[in-house]
Amino acid sequence: xxxxxxxxxxxxxxxxxxxxxxxxxxxxxxxxxxxxxxxxxxxxxxxxxxxxxxxxxxxxxxxxxxxxxxxxxxxxxxxxxxx
Amino acid sequence: xxxxxxxxxxxxxxxxxxxxxxxxxxxxxxxxxxxxxxxxxxxxxxxxxxxxxxxxxxxxxxxxxxxxxxxxxxxxxxxxxxxxxxxxxxxxxxxxxxxxxxxxxxxxxxxxxxxxxxxxxxxxxxxxxxxxxxxxxxxxxxxxxxxxxxxxxxxxxxxxxxxxxxxxxxxxxxxxxxxxxxxxxxxxxxxxxxxxxxxxxxxxxxxxxxxxxxxxxxxxxxxxxxxxxxxxxxxxxxxxxxxxxxxxxxxxxxxxxxxxxxxxxxxxxxxxxxxxxxxxxxxxxxxxxxxxxxxxxxxxxxxxxxxxxxxxxxxxxxxxxxxxxxxxxxxxxxxxxxxxxxxxxxxxxxxxxxxxxxxxxxxxxxxxxxxxxxxxxxxxxxxxxxxxxxxxxxxxxxxxxxxxxxxxxxxxxxxxxxxxxxxxxxxxxxxxxxxxxxxxxxxxxxxxxxxxxxxxxxxxxxxxxxxx
Numbered sequence: 115x116x117x118x119x120x121x122x123x124x125x126x127x128x129x130x131x132x133x134x135x136x137x138x139x140x141x142x143x144x145x146x147x148x149x150x151x152x153x154x155x156x157x158x159x160x161x162x163x164x165x166x167x168x169x170x171x172x173x174x175x176x177x178x179x180x181x182x183x184x185x186x187x188x189x190x191x192x193x194x195x196x197x
Numbered sequence: 198x199x200x201x202x203x204x205x206x207x208x209x210x211x212x213x214x215x216x217x218x219x220x221x222x223x224x225x226x227x228x229x230x231x232x233x234x235x236x237x238x239x240x241x242x243x244x245x246x247x248x249x250x251x252x253x254x255x256x257x258x259x260x261x262x263x264x265x266x267x268x269x270x271x272x273x274x275x276x277x278x279x280x281x282x283x284x285x286x287x288x289x290x291x292x293x294x295x296x297x298x299x300x301x302x303x304x305x306x307x308x309x310x311x312x313x314x315x316x317x318x319x320x321x322x323x324x325x326x327x328x329x330x331x332x333x334x335x336x337x338x339x340x341x342x343x344x345x346x347x348x349x350x351x352x353x354x355x356x357x358x359x360x361x362x363x364x365x366x367x368x369x370x371x372x373x374x375x376x377x378x379x380x381x382x383x384x385x386x387x388x389x390x391x392x393x394x395x396x397x398x399x400x401x402x403x404x405x406x407x408x409x410x411x412x413x414x415x416x417x418x419x420x421x422x423x424x425x426x427x428x429x430x431x432x433x434x435x436x437x438x439x440x441x442x443x444x445x446x447x448x449x450x451x452x453x454x455x456x457x458x459x460x461x462x463x464x465x466x467x468x469x470x471x472x473x474x475x476x477x478x479x480x481x482x483x484x485x486x487x488x489x490x491x492x493x494x495x496x497x498x499x500x501x502x503x504x505x506x507x508x509x510x511x512x513x514x515x516x517x518x519x520x521x522x523x524x525x526x527x528x529x530x531x532x533x534x535x536x537x538x539x540x541x542x543x544x545x546x547x548x549x550x551x552x553x554x555x556x557x558x559x560x561x562x563x564x565x566x567x568x569x570x571x572x573x574x575x576x577x578x579x580x581x582x583x584x585x586x587x588x589x590x591x592x593x594x595x596x597x598x599x600x601x602x603x604x605x606x607x608x609x610x611x612x613x614x615x616x617x618x619x620x621x622x623x624x625x626x627x628x629x630x631x632x633x634x635x636x637x638x639x640x641x642x643x644x645x646x647x648x649x650x651x652x653x654x655x656x657x658x659x660x661x662x663x664x665x
Contacts, residue, residue, distance in 0.1 A: 133281065133282060134263060151267060152266065159275075
């Protein structure tokens with residue numbers, strides 16, 4: 115997966131988690147949770163979906179890497195390159 | 198050898214179904230075992246004489262529009278990957294709290310209750326406002342020692358009657374203790390009932406249960422009905438599975454019990470590990486009788502048509518306690534299940550449900566004497582409950598098309614709640630932990646009540662204990 119594929123996959127996951135999410139209005143450099151007005155329980159679902167879809171284990175101490183859309187892409191790029 | 202299931206959940210009530218959806222959604226091989234042939238537990242439905250009747254809660258709490266994303270109801274829908282937009286709801290009309298010489302109306306607009314407090318208790322408006330502000334500042338989910346809701350409310354409102362009036366519906370909405378309630382529960386329920394408000398799913402409880410069962414099946418979850426758990430199987434500090442009454446053994450990597458604290462203790466009896474709680478302290482005292490009367494359209498003329506629920510109390514001071522009688526009809530809830538949503542769409546028949554505090558022990562003693570004595574007492578309690586409610590809503594005795602009454606014994610039989618205690622044990626285990634490292638409690642005895650609370654409980658136990 116390249117950066118664009120990862121971005122599309124993330125947006126699909128977010129859209130699936132939150133039917134109210136306005137994906138077009140997302141600022142890729144601002145924290146996802148604030149923009150989407152989500153709970154930490156929703157945030158866990160992004161991690162769980164990544165695990166389910168790509169068998170990717172994200173340790174809890176690395177969750178801060180997933181704060182913005184761009185930081186997610188940067189974090190996931192090396193991990194999903196072979197997929 | 199791999200276990201049969203990664204997770205087995207005891208009970209297909211609202212907490213068990215929510216826990217099951219959560220686990221199955223992320224790929225855990227999950228089984229729910231339910232003793233009854235139908236899902237829902239306390240909040241379910243049955244048919245009688247061609248009519249669908251509902252049991253359990255009269256209305257759901259936490260009514261908010263889909264845009265309020267942080268609100269519990271919408272969070273639950275996201276967690277279960279269900280569309281909140283497609284879940285149609287019907288809001289309550291107006292409900293009322295009635296004590297001798299005083300009444301307070303409330304609806305899903307909190308301004309109405311504030312105005313009513315000022316109308317009934319002139320000059321109390323600012324004190325009521327300060328109570329609401331103090332509750333906003335209080336975090337009910339933060340672990341803390343038990344604090345008295347009664348003392349907290351009285352510290353703000355100097356009117357004991359007003360305090361009792363506010364406590365009555367919230368206690369009736371889910372307080373397992375007698376006399377007082379935990380401040381945390383009061384704050385959660387105040388928000389749920391008075392600030393957010395009451396509603397019914399447009400499809401009734403059956404519609405909600407079908408939605409949850411479908412979603413659980415979508416994610417590959419399995420369910421076995423009429424599967425009566427006889428014992429939990431343990432080895433050292435771990436649960437290895439469970440045995441059903443028909444002898445079937447099912448192995449599991451983890452078990453969530455929604456059967457309540459006393460019942461879960463019973464299922465582990467004989468195991469070497471000891472519970473920190475004692476069984477007798479965990480059996481709740483608060484149980485109820487309920488009479489449902491189905492009435493024809495023509496009865497609308499004689500029965501009050503402007504209220505959804507009436508929380509009534511004939512005594513001057515609130516006595517939230519188990520009666521020393523089969524039933525205490527001097528206080529309780531009257532609910533019109535059809536008085537939600539669009540009045541125009543009201544069905545021709547309508548019903549009245551009256552719920553009153555009752556003593557499980559006395560019903561149990563009576564039933565042990567004879568089936569006939571039990572039947573006659575049920576008849577007598579029905580007559581008294583209906584008569585008590587007629588003082589508030591008008592006469593309907595002569596109009597009844599169909600009636601059904603259930604007692605604490607009925608509740609215990611269908612829900613497994615020990616002592617028919619619908620709000621469970623007065624001892625709550627917020628962490629869901631048990632002496633076994635892979636056995637967790639969810640549901641009422643984890644401390645969250647009502648349909649929304651039960652679902653939140655199932656979700657959060659799976660999130661905290663299994664999805665990490």
